[in-house]
Amino acid sequence: MKRWAGALAATGALVLAGTAVAETAKQPVAQVSIDETQFGFIVGGSMGGGVLTYEGKKYPFKMGGLSLGANIGVSKFSAVGQVYDMKNISQFAGTYVRLTGSVALGGGVGDMTLKNENGVIMSLKGTTQGLQLNAGASGVTVTLEK
Template identity: 40%
Template structure:
């Protein structure tokens, strides 16, 4: 019963957070960069993820690190995501803490999903994800993005 309650709470939180994010997609303004991320995720209600990727901004590529914890995932998968960056005024604004809204699934080599991330500096990432493994995700995470040295 507790798992059902936790799942219902996660779903409700996701819907409350996702509605403004989805509506905001029309008002994000022009794209300011692109990002690609590869990470491994695992979870049973609570989840964790670790990985890295590349930011492409103003004609340059920068390696980044990605890690986080959250709620709303069962199983494990390898995720490759790519998409658009909005609101990035300078490269340093990408680094920091993000709220991530996610939904997706993976069964074997088949899997899809979408991910929205937003930080307190006004930077938003809108990503499409390909997943491999066995996982169902619908929830929110706290994610840290940094630059590799």
């Protein structure tokens, strides 16, 4: 009987801990869709844009960036995702760097997490067409269109 009581108490504690973790998970504050072309030969770059949907409004934006290091190839990246840790629209613009992710090569599907200097995080799911290899530092600058 003591074993059952101990097991039941342990199970209850795990359920409560799991509920607490779920309640503290970040909630997205906006959605984003992106289309970007990446290119490179020695010095690489990217250009494209997308739409941020925030508080019921759509905000078009442009993206561009450079990457340094070994770059070669051309690819097209399309993604949709969630935006986190943004308190107002002015925080969205900035330079984003990759925190995590693996973009698949040659027409695959990949995930990527980006963060800018304002602490805004984009969590993206996307598809890539083409092939580009990049073995250097990179970032992408986002500017809101007016």
